[in-house]
Every structure is written in C-alpha cells, then in structure tokens.
Amino acid sequence: MSDNQLPDTGRAAGNAVAPPLSRRRFLSVAGLGAGAAAAGAGALRPGPAVAAGPDPNIVPVPAWSKTLGPGVNVNPYGKPSKFEKDVVRREVTWLTASSESSVSFTPLYALDGVITPNGLCFVRHHGGEAEIDPDKYRFMIHGMVDKELVFTLDDIKRMPGRVNRAYFLECAANSGMEWRGAQLNGCQFTHGMIHNVFYTGVPLRAFLDMAGVKPKGKWVLAEGADAAVMTRSIPIEKALDDCLVAFAMNGEALRPEQGYPVRLVVPGWEGNMWIKWLRRIKVGDQPWQQREETSKYTDLLADGRSRRFTFIMDAKSVVTSPSPQAPLRQKGPNVLTGIAWSGRGSIKRVDVSLDGGRNWTTARLEGPVMPMAMTRFYLDFDWAGQELMVQSRAMDDTGYVQPTKNELRAVRGTNSIYHNNGIQTWLVRSNGETENVEVG
Amino acid sequence: MSDNQLPDTGRAAGNAVAPPLSRRRFLSVAGLGAGAAAAGAGALRPGPAVAAGPDPNIVPVPAWSKTLGPGVNVNPYGKPSKFEKDVVRREVTWLTASSESSVSFTPLYALDGVITPNGLCFVRHHGGEAEIDPDKYRFMIHGMVDKELVFTLDDIKRMPGRVNRAYFLECAANSGMEWRGAQLNGCQFTHGMIHNVFYTGVPLRAFLDMAGVKPKGKWVLAEGADAAVMTRSIPIEKALDDCLVAFAMNGEALRPEQGYPVRLVVPGWEGNMWIKWLRRIKVGDQPWQQREETSKYTDLLADGRSRRFTFIMDAKSVVTSPSPQAPLRQKGPNVLTGIAWSGRGSIKRVDVSLDGGRNWTTARLEGPVMPMAMTRFYLDFDWAGQELMVQSRAMDDTGYVQPTKNELRAVRGTNSIYHNNGIQTWLVRSNGETENVEVG
Known part of the structure; x- marks a missing residue:
C-alpha cells in the first residue's frame, strides 16, 4: 500500500500546512519499528508483519488469557483500570488561599470523545x-x-x-x-x-x-x-x-x-x-x-474600570493531544485532537495550524455538534520530526472567530483573570516533548 | 392557577388514555401536602407556601450550609453520593453456573437521560x-x-x-x-x-x-x-x-x-x-x-429447529419508572419515563398505554435521537390512585413495531432465551406498588 493510498479524511493537505509534512510509515515503539521497516517498501505497517517473527504476546497465549483476572466479582459500581491510575483530576496548591476554596482540573489531555466522565x-x-x-x-x-x-x-x-x-x-x-x-x-x-x-x-x-x-x-x-x-x-x-x-x-x-x-x-x-x-x-x-x-x-481593564456581568463564554478551543502532558511519541502518521465550544451557539468550524498561525487546515468535527456543548475535532497528520507550533482556532455559528491572546490583550489589558479565550500555542520539539509557549 | 393551565407538552390527553386520569394537585410527602392544600384553591403547589409557615430546612440555615462537608479535598476520581449507595449493578446467583461466567445488571430504574454511566x-x-x-x-x-x-x-x-x-x-x-x-x-x-x-x-x-x-x-x-x-x-x-x-x-x-x-x-x-x-x-x-x-x-424454535445468526436486536422499549423498583409515591402529577432502541435504525415513536394496551398515547422523545442508540421518552400524567397496567411500544424508522410477547411466542415458541423484544407490562397497584405481570 503506497502512502498515496492513505485515506485523506481530515488529513492535512500538503499545500495547506507549513512546514509541509511528509507522509511517513507507522513505526511502533519499543524497537518494533525495525520489523515494520523490514517488511517491505511501501507497506504502511503499524507494527511488525506476522511473517517477520511471531509476537510473544500473540503466540503463545498471553498470561492474561490463562487466568480469570480480577473481574470474577464485578464491582457493583465500577472503576477505571489500574493502568489508568494517573488519569485523575489534579489540584495546584498555590491557586487558592486554602483548600476550603479549591480547584480540581479535568485531565483533558487523556480524554477523548464528547462526554466528560x-x-x-x-x-x-x-x-x-x-x-x-x-x-x-x-x-x-x-x-x-x-x-x-x-x-x-x-x-x-x-x-x-x-x-x-x-x-x-x-x-x-x-x-x-x-x-x-x-x-x-x-x-x-x-x-x-x-x-x-x-x-x-x-x-x-x-x-x-x-x-x-x-x-x-x-x-x-x-x-x-x-x-x-x-x-x-x-x-x-x-x-x-x-x-x-x-x-x-x-x-x-x-x-x-x-x-x-x-x-x-x-x-x-x-x-x-x-x-x-x-x-x-x-x-x-x-x-x-x-x-x-x-x-x-468582573473583568478589570487596563484603565481601572471593570467589565461587569460578562456572562457569556465566547468561542474557544484547545488542542488536547499533542500537548505537554501528551507528547508525540513517534514519527509518521499521528492524530491531533482537541475540543471547541461556544456559549453563543454551535461550533461551525475549527482550523488547526502546525506553524504558529501562518497556515491553517480545517479539522474534522467528529461526534455530535450540539449548541453550547463541547465539540471534538481531529486532524490526521504525518510528522517528519520537525518542530511544530500547534494552534487551534474555533468559529461558531454566529460568525465569531476565536482571537489570538494579543488581540484580546489589546482590548482588555492584562489585569483580569477572567474570560481569556485566546488561541493556545504548544511547541512540539523534535523529540516530541511539548511545551506551553507564546507566539508574537 | 387552575388545572387547565397546566403545560400540556407530552401530557396524556384525556380522551386518548383510559382510564382517564383526572388532574390532581402536587401533594408533597411527609405531611407537607396539608400546607399545600391549605394554601388556596386552584394553586398547583408542590409543597407548602412559604406563607403557610417556614420550613425548618430553609429558615434557619440548614446544618449542611454551616460546615465545609466532605468535599474540602476533592477525590482525584470522583464517586457518587453516599445517599445513592443502592444505585448499583446487581447480580442474581442462579442465572449462571458459576461466578466465572456471570451477569451484572444495569439499574435502569434509577437512571435517566441517554447515557449509561x-x-x-x-x-x-x-x-x-x-x-x-x-x-x-x-x-x-x-x-x-x-x-x-x-x-x-x-x-x-x-x-x-x-x-x-x-x-x-x-x-x-x-x-x-x-x-x-x-x-x-x-x-x-x-x-x-x-x-x-x-x-x-x-x-x-x-x-x-x-x-x-x-x-x-x-x-x-x-x-x-x-x-x-x-x-x-x-x-x-x-x-x-x-x-x-x-x-x-x-x-x-x-x-x-x-x-x-x-x-x-x-x-x-x-x-x-x-x-x-x-x-x-x-x-x-x-x-x-x-x-x-x-x-x-441461537434461537431454539418449537419444532426443534434453531434460528441462527440472528444478529440484529429488533426495536424494543421498557418503562423504567414507574416499575417494581421505582413505585409511584404520590397521586397527582407524575412523570413516566423509559427507554427505547432499535438495531435497525433510529427510534421514530414510542407509545405508552396505562391500561394494558387498550389505549395508547404518544410519548415525548427527549434528548438526542441517534441511530442504534438508546432513546429516552417521557409521558407526563396525573394519577388519581387507580390501578394501572403500564406498557410501552417502540417504533423505528424502518416502520417496525415492537410486538407483544404473545405475538412473538406465536412465531418463536418459548424454547429460546434470546431475542425477546416483546412489550413489557407493569401493574401499578392503588398504593403505588408495582409488579411484573402478563396481559393476555
């Protein structure tokens, strides 16, 4: 199967994304990539071909197929897998004066779909x-x-x-x-x-x-x-x-x-x-x-006056993966995903940039798009290992477009802590590690 | 406010439901009904008017507003309220030969909306x-x-x-x-x-x-x-x-x-x-x-042959409240609710009978109606305390209508344990207690 045969739904078109991303093969982690590369030119293989040598987890029967596991007595009220123990709400200790008034944050980087559990x-x-x-x-x-x-x-x-x-x-x-x-x-x-x-x-x-x-x-x-x-x-x-x-x-x-x-x-x-x-x-x-x-x-402006009764949450979006807690792990095909929402109606479109806002590609909205509800978007892309500056920009059905942080600051100053719906930037380094950065 | 001013969205129309249900006032539990009745003829009051005497839970401040409660440290992964401890999956011991092969049932009677947690x-x-x-x-x-x-x-x-x-x-x-x-x-x-x-x-x-x-x-x-x-x-x-x-x-x-x-x-x-x-x-x-x-x-028929590869789950529905685990508690306004689904497409309509299938009223479908997904329905009705025989009947967008159990038995016999999508009947007694019954 040649790279040209890849399904292109939501895939970043070469001429719409800069730096242009070459289409690479899937290369699995943990040394499995070598097997895939050896399996034949042009084959898009996520892991080693079976012909390249049996995987010990497939043949013989893995250990987990030989026991009844912990689920013989189903919990009356179920819990996540022990392997997902790090997917939890987290607090920061310095944000509020005391724990009587606190914040626990949703682990957006690890979630998918349209519902928050x-x-x-x-x-x-x-x-x-x-x-x-x-x-x-x-x-x-x-x-x-x-x-x-x-x-x-x-x-x-x-x-x-x-x-x-x-x-x-x-x-x-x-x-x-x-x-x-x-x-x-x-x-x-x-x-x-x-x-x-x-x-x-x-x-x-x-x-x-x-x-x-x-x-x-x-x-x-x-x-x-x-x-x-x-x-x-x-x-x-x-x-x-x-x-x-x-x-x-x-x-x-x-x-x-x-x-x-x-x-x-x-x-x-x-x-x-x-x-x-x-x-x-x-x-x-x-x-x-x-x-x-x-x-x-209330939103304290630069001149000391406050905007008040600013009830509506304007259109906003963020890429949840890749992101600092969800770095890129492999070159080749990858899925970028994020969420968008608007307090004025439905999300109409989300554009994604991989180069800090110079070029934009429209992402796929996937799952139900409901008014005043979180909407999921995806962009399938290939990563050659170059640095990326990832951004997303939401548009709602009133025509409102999510602004940059600097566009917001020009109007609102930097005194407020509320109603920041500016565009977020993640810097993906060539090793896949990802950071929160500002672009001009 | 007279009974005639009640909103009638999805409300059982008097001439479509038999026995006809008179519209009664809300009467709260725990003796609060007396306050409501005293508050003025024609008033639809769920509880006592404030003028009828302050409720100790409102004035003065209730105990739970005076303490910080158990939530000062939010659970990293949250759990239901302790007051909901009985809303759990349940097993029956006799259904499978051993606990290695078992079934835990969803508590449908206590759930609402369209998603199963x-x-x-x-x-x-x-x-x-x-x-x-x-x-x-x-x-x-x-x-x-x-x-x-x-x-x-x-x-x-x-x-x-x-x-x-x-x-x-x-x-x-x-x-x-x-x-x-x-x-x-x-x-x-x-x-x-x-x-x-x-x-x-x-x-x-x-x-x-x-x-x-x-x-x-x-x-x-x-x-x-x-x-x-x-x-x-x-x-x-x-x-x-x-x-x-x-x-x-x-x-x-x-x-x-x-x-x-x-x-x-x-x-x-x-x-x-x-x-x-x-x-x-x-x-x-x-x-x-x-x-x-x-x-x-496989579905063993009366003549000893089996239907095989009967993959599709046909249209089906059930009233989840009232039901044996969710009896009626009060006369007057009540909300009947249930779920419907079809493996062939979307639910188009759900009818509800309160008299064992003689008369039917179309229920409100509420929340998203998605193909091959559970659909929620409601029927707002008034209960005068008479016995009810509650049924629901789903129709999907292929035109298929959920059959009665006897219609199914006439074709499939009673040897099988699979693919029973027959209409369910709940008998609501005059004290509100509800039982699983068969109607002819």
Whole structure:
C-alpha cells in the first residue's frame, strides 16, 4: 500500500500546512519499528508483519488469557483500570488561599470523545461541599412572584417537561493565568476548568411560570446551600429561556461535588453562575450586587474600570493531544485532537495550524455538534520530526472567530483573570516533548 | 392557577388514555401536602407556601450550609453520593453456573437521560476479566488478507479516521426469562442487560483496508483475550460497514470489565458479538461455527429447529419508572419515563398505554435521537390512585413495531432465551406498588 493510498479524511493537505509534512510509515515503539521497516517498501505497517517473527504476546497465549483476572466479582459500581491510575483530576496548591476554596482540573489531555466522565469533571468549590440529605432537601421560589413555592426533590422529579441536554460548563477563570504569558505546562491546568455533561432536569421556566413572575421581576437570584452560600444574579430573560433545574448528569444522580441533589444549569454562561446545591431562586427588579459579581467575576481593564456581568463564554478551543502532558511519541502518521465550544451557539468550524498561525487546515468535527456543548475535532497528520507550533482556532455559528491572546490583550489589558479565550500555542520539539509557549 | 393551565407538552390527553386520569394537585410527602392544600384553591403547589409557615430546612440555615462537608479535598476520581449507595449493578446467583461466567445488571430504574454511566454499565463475562497491560497489548489482522498486520495500542490511536458514536449494547438474552411468563420483578433484571455509551475508536474497515481483504474473504472472526477466548463470526459486509475498534467509552479509557484496552463495537447487533479484550480479526470465507454461535446464541424454535445468526436486536422499549423498583409515591402529577432502541435504525415513536394496551398515547422523545442508540421518552400524567397496567411500544424508522410477547411466542415458541423484544407490562397497584405481570 503506497502512502498515496492513505485515506485523506481530515488529513492535512500538503499545500495547506507549513512546514509541509511528509507522509511517513507507522513505526511502533519499543524497537518494533525495525520489523515494520523490514517488511517491505511501501507497506504502511503499524507494527511488525506476522511473517517477520511471531509476537510473544500473540503466540503463545498471553498470561492474561490463562487466568480469570480480577473481574470474577464485578464491582457493583465500577472503576477505571489500574493502568489508568494517573488519569485523575489534579489540584495546584498555590491557586487558592486554602483548600476550603479549591480547584480540581479535568485531565483533558487523556480524554477523548464528547462526554466528560462524572468522576473527572473539574470542581471549583468556594466553601467546601454541602452534604445534603435528599429527603430533607427543599427548593424555594420567592420574591416578586404571585405565589411563593417550596419543592421537595420528589416534587421536582414530578414536574412536567423534563429534558435532557448536553452543555459545556467552563469556569470564567479558565486559562486566566495565560493573560500575562504562558505559565502552566499542560492543558489540564491551562484549560481544565471545563467539562461537558448530559443533564437531566426541568426548565427553570416551569417553576417561575408556576409561581407567576410579577411584571416588575427582571432578575433572579440563585443561591446555593454550601457554606459559601454562593449567590449570583441572572437576568430574567435567561432564566426563562434555557436554564435548567438539574438533578442528573450523564444518566445518574448529580455527583456530590457537582451540587447533589440539584444544581442550576445556565447554558453557555460562566460556570460560577451554575449554582450548585441550589436552594432558592428569588425574583427581583435589579441585580443583587453579590460578592461573586462585584469583587470577583468582573473583568478589570487596563484603565481601572471593570467589565461587569460578562456572562457569556465566547468561542474557544484547545488542542488536547499533542500537548505537554501528551507528547508525540513517534514519527509518521499521528492524530491531533482537541475540543471547541461556544456559549453563543454551535461550533461551525475549527482550523488547526502546525506553524504558529501562518497556515491553517480545517479539522474534522467528529461526534455530535450540539449548541453550547463541547465539540471534538481531529486532524490526521504525518510528522517528519520537525518542530511544530500547534494552534487551534474555533468559529461558531454566529460568525465569531476565536482571537489570538494579543488581540484580546489589546482590548482588555492584562489585569483580569477572567474570560481569556485566546488561541493556545504548544511547541512540539523534535523529540516530541511539548511545551506551553507564546507566539508574537 | 387552575388545572387547565397546566403545560400540556407530552401530557396524556384525556380522551386518548383510559382510564382517564383526572388532574390532581402536587401533594408533597411527609405531611407537607396539608400546607399545600391549605394554601388556596386552584394553586398547583408542590409543597407548602412559604406563607403557610417556614420550613425548618430553609429558615434557619440548614446544618449542611454551616460546615465545609466532605468535599474540602476533592477525590482525584470522583464517586457518587453516599445517599445513592443502592444505585448499583446487581447480580442474581442462579442465572449462571458459576461466578466465572456471570451477569451484572444495569439499574435502569434509577437512571435517566441517554447515557449509561461507565460504573453502572451491565457486564456479561464468560471467563472472568482479562487484565491486559496496555503496553503489551497487540491486535492482529490476518487470514485471507494481502498483508497480515499487528498493531500496538499506540498504533491504533495513530490511525486516521477516529470517530465518536453513541450505541446501545444489548445482550441477546436480555428479557430472556420473560419468554415463559413474567418472572423477574424489576426492570434492572428484566431489561438491565443493556447500556448506551459514546465510543471513541477507529472503523474496523480502516484496518481491513490496510491489510487488504482478498476477494474470497466473506466473514471475519473476532477473538477476545479473556480466559474464555470469546469468538464470534461476523459477515464481512458488517465488518466493513460500521464496526469500530474502540478504546474509549464516554470520554475515558474503556473500563476493565468492558474490554480494556480495546473492544469491538458492532452497532445494533447482539452484545455477545462486541468482543471485549479484542486480540485478533481473522478474515475467512465462511463462518467458524464457534460455541457461541452454535450451542449458544441461537434461537431454539418449537419444532426443534434453531434460528441462527440472528444478529440484529429488533426495536424494543421498557418503562423504567414507574416499575417494581421505582413505585409511584404520590397521586397527582407524575412523570413516566423509559427507554427505547432499535438495531435497525433510529427510534421514530414510542407509545405508552396505562391500561394494558387498550389505549395508547404518544410519548415525548427527549434528548438526542441517534441511530442504534438508546432513546429516552417521557409521558407526563396525573394519577388519581387507580390501578394501572403500564406498557410501552417502540417504533423505528424502518416502520417496525415492537410486538407483544404473545405475538412473538406465536412465531418463536418459548424454547429460546434470546431475542425477546416483546412489550413489557407493569401493574401499578392503588398504593403505588408495582409488579411484573402478563396481559393476555
């Protein structure tokens, strides 16, 4: 099979990518490449041909086929393989003043597809984690309504109009350390405050309609039952549009650290507003000016003024492999992959550059493309061993194009830690090691 | 708010459902109903109005808002809430001769949405679980091909054309005990040998094309590396159509009990063919007549002949709530939910009966409807406390309609344990308790 016969779906076209990448053969790790090279010119072989000598793992029967293994008694609730023990959420100790207010980052570099597994969804908590007995849980609607209402969890599950929707949740501070230059070496830390989950819940509108919002009601306050009593003001238009009172994620009950038993889902808007352990929605005629919308979660500009109520998370993307935690291991055919998302709608296109933004190739969007949900992209490419400057650039269906970091800085300065959706650059060295770098 | 103002999306229309269900108010558990009833005629209130007396869980601050809870140190790999400890896979001891060959059932009654969480995906293993070191894993393509090939796991991940697809996997024996009458009291046991997962992998076709299938090649043999060395014959047309060599499920690496590091995905076809711990694909000119396609996974008819190679899982559905493990708890508004799937395509429609099949109402399909994937349906209804005979009936986009059990028995007899896709009936008693029953 000649190199010209390679399937070309999503493959970087030679004339669209610079430096041009020659198409090389698969060469396996651990010395297996020699077998492949010997097997015949023009053959694209991932490993040694069988004719080149039997692999001891294939013939005779490997050890793992001779025993019953650890799975004879299946775990009632299953866990990952012991070989995946390093694929975990990680914290950095210096980011928050204490562990009562902390961040655990999603290991994006090791994940694929479009769903974030519940056990690996990033966590930002501001005052620990409320451990709520679901039988004692109550949810209140009050303020400027015709009838104030209190719901049990069972009541919420008996509401008509239950829906299932996949949405990304991104912390406004995701990539915040990058405002002043490349600082964190790994997409788990630069971009790992995001997850993508299928939620099951009831539109918030159903509760507000039942209570009857008075004409003066223009905002709602959402409050959590954690020790921080997290509170955020949300415009009534959004509350009546697509917000959900959610009780399940990816098919099962919400996880404790994600707000069990009930959280607010605010599609496309900054994660801090997705109040966990949701205890009440109050309707009012103006925002409440809470801590998390005044001293925090506002964007300090160069002139000392702040952008406020910057709710929407704009289009953004990042290459998750290769990346510092997922270096290139072999020359020849490789798969570049990453994720893209937009708080304004669906991802329309993702372009990838291998040369720091001089030339771009459109990647394949693969798997469902859903509004305000994480979208997976791939670019199949050949690597000759040259240095690469890998970037991705997302476009959404409003026509918005993800900016460079410098384009963002020119408008916003570098005071803020929030809403950095600039283009990320990874430098792949000729040995495959990959670093977080800045390009001009 | 009068009952007539209730939103009617997906709500059972009065004249389409018999016995007709009157629309009752929400009445909360634990005595809260009295408060609601007292709060004003015509008010649809899930619990007491605030004006009727403060709920001690709302005012003052509940205990769980006063402490930091157990989440100060987030688990690197998260787990469900302690309050969900009963939502687990369950086994029955009498179904298989020994625990080396066993079944763990998905707790469908407690799940919602469209995804099955990895920790709760049903397991059927025939010879324990192969514990494979991913660095030593090899995958071979051989037999009637131009070039025999061996791949490492890393090679598979470097193949062009990686995809993400959601598919249901149903064991051919799911609902098998129901052929001779209602026997298992709970959808976890009657229908729990199914899960729905987003797979990441490479089309099997890419490997076969690389090896070059000889013109004589009409079947492939897929073999697992478990102690059972599970083997199945698959027609080459299916192998070249939509089968995947998958290495991730719902975003993360395959779970050990689901074939880590690599399994075969055979969309819409019986689960036994989705070879776990996939070690080789051999191309041949006829099926291999393996144990699992001769003495097992064939459908013994009344006259002693067997249907063979009955690969496709036909359209089927089940109501997961209410069901024996999820009884009705309150009169008034309730949400009926369930799942539907078809191995021939997409679910087009699901009808629900509350009177044992005399009258039917079309349910709402909610969440993405994807081909050969589990589809979620809901019917919002009011319950006056009368006995119900709950059924669901799926239709797919080929026009196929899920049959009754008796329609199936008339054609297939009752000797087989496989491919029972008959309509399931749950009897809801006036106290809400629910049982598995047969209707004529």
